[in-house]
Amino acid sequence: xxxxxxxTVSSRPGRPRSEKTRLAxxxxxxxxxxxxxxxxxxxxxxxxxAGVSKVTIYKWWPGRGAVAIDAYFHRxxxxxxFPDTGDVELDIRTQVLHLIxxxxxxxxxxxxxxxxxxxxxxxxxxxxxxxWLQPRRASSTAVLQRGIERGVIRSGASVSIILDExxxxxxxxxxxxxxxxxxxxxxxxxxxxxSGVQTASV
Amino acid sequence: xxxxxxxTVSSRPGRPRSEKTRLAxxxxxxxxxxxxxxxxxxxxxxxxxAGVSKVTIYKWWPGRGAVAIDAYFHRxxxxxxFPDTGDVELDIRTQVLHLIxxxxxxxxxxxxxxxxxxxxxxxxxxxxxxxWLQPRRASSTAVLQRGIERGVIRSGASVSIILDExxxxxxxxxxxxxxxxxxxxxxxxxxxxxSGVQTASV
DNA sequence: AACATTAATGTACGAAACGTTTACCAACTA
DNA sequence: TAGTTGGTAAACGTTTCGTACATTAATGTT
Numbered sequence: 001x002x003x004x005x006x007x008t009v010s011s012r013p014g015r016p017r018s019e020k021t022r023l024a025x026x027x028x029x030x031x032x033x034x035x036x037x038x039x040x041x042x043x044x045x046x047x048x049x050a051g052v053s054k055v056t057i058y059k060w061w062p063g064r065g066a067v068a069i070d071a072y073f074h075r076x077x078x079x080x081x082f083p084d085t086g087d088v089e090l091d092i093r094t095q096v097l098h099l100i101x102x103x104x105x106x107x108x109x110x111x112x113x114x115x116x117x118x119x120x121x122x123x124x125x126x127x128x129x130x131x132w133l134q135p136r137r138a139s140s141t142a143v144l145q146r147g148i149e150r151g152v153i154r155s156g157a158s159v160s161i162i163l164d165e166x167x168x169x170x171x172x173x174x175x176x177x178x179x180x181x182x183x184x185x186x187x188x189x190x191x192x193x194x195s196g197v198q199t200a201s202v
Numbered sequence: 203x204x205x206x207x208x209x210t211v212s213s214r215p216g217r218p219r220s221e222k223t224r225l226a227x228x229x230x231x232x233x234x235x236x237x238x239x240x241x242x243x244x245x246x247x248x249x250x251x252a253g254v255s256k257v258t259i260y261k262w263w264p265g266r267g268a269v270a271i272d273a274y275f276h277r278x279x280x281x282x283x284f285p286d287t288g289d290v291e292l293d294i295r296t297q298v299l300h301l302i303x304x305x306x307x308x309x310x311x312x313x314x315x316x317x318x319x320x321x322x323x324x325x326x327x328x329x330x331x332x333x334w335l336q337p338r339r340a341s342s343t344a345v346l347q348r349g350i351e352r353g354v355i356r357s358g359a360s361v362s363i364i365l366d367e368x369x370x371x372x373x374x375x376x377x378x379x380x381x382x383x384x385x386x387x388x389x390x391x392x393x394x395x396x397s398g399v400q401t402a403s404v
Numbered sequence: 405a406a407c408a409t410t411a412a413t414g415t416a417c418g419a420a421a422c423g424t425t426t427a428c429c430a431a432c433t434a
Numbered sequence: 435t436a437g438t439t440g441g442t443a444a445a446c447g448t449t450t451c452g453t454a455c456a457t458t459a460a461t462g463t464t
Contacts, residue, residue: 037322038321038322039322112321113321113322115318115321115377115378116317116318116319116320116321116322117318117321117322118318118377119240119314119315119317119318119319119377120239120240120241120315120318120319125378125379128378129378129379129380133378133380134380157394158390160381161371161387161390161391161394162394164370164371164374164375164381164391165367165368165370165371165391165394165395166367167374168366168367168370168371168372168373168374168375169363169366169367169370169371170370171370171374171377172366172369172370172373172374173366173370175317175320175321175373175377176317176327176330176331176335176373177327177331178331178335178336179362179366185363188360188363189363189366189367191398192359192363192364192367192395192398192399193367193394193395193398194398195397195398195399196393196394196395196396196397196398196399197394197397197398
């Protein structure tokens with residue numbers, strides 16, 4: 001018998017894990033991060049808010065970073081599928097504007113804090129790369145690759161460097177806060193970058 | 203009587219501040235950050251290594267971030283003056299390669315940690331912007347401005363966005379570590395970005 | 405029904421670091 | 435000499451961490 005991952009049929013003995021408790025922890029962690037920031041979102045604070053024992057959290061997550069990232073994904077991970085219109089600049093701009101929209105308000109600040117804390121937590125760093133940054137790079141990579149195949153983008157251009165120019169600039173503003181992260185910025189950014197790797201001039 | 207900042211004539215009463223102690227603290231902090239990383243460089247650890255009382259550190263610095271950034275500057279701040287050859291791409295590339303050279307080895311990792319910790323320390327964030335990022339932006343801004351005046355770069359292009367493309371990409375790789383930060387990357391990066399804002403094609 | 409197994413709780417604990425206080429001595433100016 | 439500032443040593447209360455212990459809860463197996 002093949003069972004789906006969310007089946008209510010638990011094949012193991014013993015008391016099953018409480019889904020209610022799991023969700024309470026994730027919601028509490030997300031709430032706290034948005035309200036007080038990542039720094040004040042301690043394990044104890046999460047346990048109190050969730051009405052859950054601290055030990056329970058430690059049983060399922062190795063530390064603060066792991067709970068935080070799960071909570072962030074739980075709330076902000078919406079697997080949007082972007083259309084392929086054939087216009088490289090339009091498609092990339094759509095993706096970038098969507099990301100910037102996600103980063104509006106506290107959600108952006110919390111992402112900056114997660115990236116910040118990742119400098120001291122190798123596990124969090126890897127999870128962020130694999131489950132947050134990588135999927136978005138994959139979407140954009142597909143668009144750029146199609147552009148190369150259609151001859152719109154220089155075939156010699158390194159896709160990863162193009163992505164670093166675009167996403168690097170965004171996360172740079174997110175973390176240094178020296179200038180705002182808005183639609184005008186994103187539009188000119190994408191236009192500049194793609195102009196630099198196109199085969200033909202406008 | 204006008205007195206220079208490093209004058210031995212202290213016009214104030216009381217015991218003068220010990221330069222030896224000040225330097226011992228900065229050296230110890232820099233050593234510890236390079237050896238153990240920022241996370242393990244606690245105030246107590248610095249005090250022990252420097253052979254100094256913990257209270258003395260708290261007297262002159264408000265916290266860990268402040269000592270760390272002073273120590274980092276003390277060791278890595280070399281105010282290099284870059285030449286103006288008239289070739290925009292060459293000049294920018296020179297500056298960028300110099301920065302990347304600075305970030306080789308542990309110095310780069312420590313900068314990543316400082317930027318990371320800055321997400322939780324508003325004061326450190328501001329000091330980094332004003333005393334580390336801004337001076338480098340100023341150097342590059344001058345080059346780009348000259349390029350605009352000479353008609354090599356589109357006059358409508360936003361200098362700050364160009365800078366974000368270049369430096370954003372660099373700090374993005376520094377902090378996410380998904381790809382190496384080397385000379386080849388820097389060379390193509392600078393070429394791509396400037397190609398996107400030049401007036402004439404190659 | 406009895407048992408094994410796993411989940412969750414409450415309490416308590418030791419270890420670190422934090423940032424501060426207190427009392428004292430050291431070095432300099434007026 | 436008096437006044438002022440720098441530095442030290444020791445201790446303190448607090449917070450957070452991560453873990454340990456004993457106990458109760460909920461499920462499968464026999």
